[in-house]
Amino acid sequence: MSKVKYHYDPETLSYRKIERKKGNTIKFGFIFLLASALFALLLVFISSQYIESPRERALKHELSNMELQYDILNKRVENAFAALESVEERDNSIYRLYFEANPIPEEQRRAGFGGVNRYKKYEGYDNSKLIIESNKRLEMLEKAVVVQSRSLDEIEKLAKDKEKFLSSIPAIQPVRNKDLKRMASGYGYRTDPFTKVRKFHFGMDFTAPRGTPIYATGDGIVIRADNNSTGYGNHIRIDHGYGYVSLYAHLYQYKVRANQKVKRGDLIGYVGSTGRSEAPHLHYEVFKDEERINPINFYYGNLTAEEYARLLEKASLENQSLD
Template structure:
């Protein structure tokens, strides 16, 4: 029960009861509530600044862990970028050079992303900068990996073609040295055995006894095995692909037929003296894109350096050919 208050009225010379007005009471109540609210606000602010709640502590630990994980992620990206840079360097300066492919420009390898802001949804957070930069690095790294992957696919295809080329290109002597009597005549201007006039000799003549084995100088398909070409007698032509064709003339007999596929070193026929020939020998020619070229450059697969030097010396002599 609230106390009753009185005041002295000098006019009536008596004590009168103090009557509290409702308006003043309301004012006091509002002042009290405002003061209480201000006190609560400041108290909460001070407590919030210096005293962490369990939830705030958990969130703070989670944030610190997230920053730590991003630091680890960035270190891993540094390592991945270093490895990828090494692969790109070898790709441009070794693989693509060896397979005669143009290097990939640095601008293409490290190109960013144009157009609209890809990271707009990541803006507006306390750690937006860290998150956006990490996402940018990951996106660029992924793009570089895609570029490098496509490059290696191209190199693999080129390597497969190179392997086929190396297997197909004429690379061995069609008559083995053990069976060879001598290398009679080379590519170039030679004396015709019948007319004694100087004319172009388009191949190489290997003197050997009749019936000496003749071998395919590279992988390919037999496109001719007949005697319908003037002067060649019984002869074989092998299409090696990549623009290369080899011809084996003046044969005694065949060991293959038309359209048959052969491998380097396969026995395809035997030395003879058919057609326009003075004595048993093999006349050997190589064509590249339909043009005759010097066969002397295509024996790296069967001759030593000494044997090749000796052959080169004999092939350069301007003697009489055998056909």
């Protein structure tokens, strides 16, 4: 039941009932509803500005977590760059230097990506700069890793070539010291045993009993094993590659044939005195690019420093050769 309101009239000293007009009631009702609606909208606005919804809280947490993950990722990229730079430093200053390869320039290792804007799809967001920088560093790291990987592939190939080279050059004495009587004659001017004329002797003569084993001084392929070369008698020639050829003359017997592959230290024949020879011995020569060079420079593979010094002293004596 609605309340009845009265108005006190001081002139008549009486109360008069207040009659509400219907139009005023509707008007006041409309104003009340409008004020309520405005108040409700105000509450919604305030709550939207200062009060987070569960979805907003979840999205905000997800964004915060993403920023944290990007920071962690950037730190990991920095650590990866630091480790890679250490490898690059060793690559340029040790590996490539050792194998006589040119160092890789810094601008090649850190070259960027030209052309169109590769990161346009990341623009327009609150964290665009962070995302773009992270992607740039990742791509730089990926490229640097590719460059370094190719460099290591090249170093591996150079190492294999170096290993092959070191095992191919004639680097040991063809007759073991324990089998030698003496080193009869070295490389240089010597007296010919038959004509007694001083002439250049292009090899080294190792005196040893007939049948003493002779060994290949480096890896290679036998290109000759015959007696069809004047003065050498039964002889063997081994092509070691890289321009090196070794020759073993006056043999008693072969243990290899032409086109046969041999390894350093393989038995290839026996000491004899065939051809133009005064006594059983091995005449040994080394060729580099078809020029005969002093074999004394190639015995570092199986002689001690003292043994090499003694051999060098004997080889330098200008005496009579045996062939």
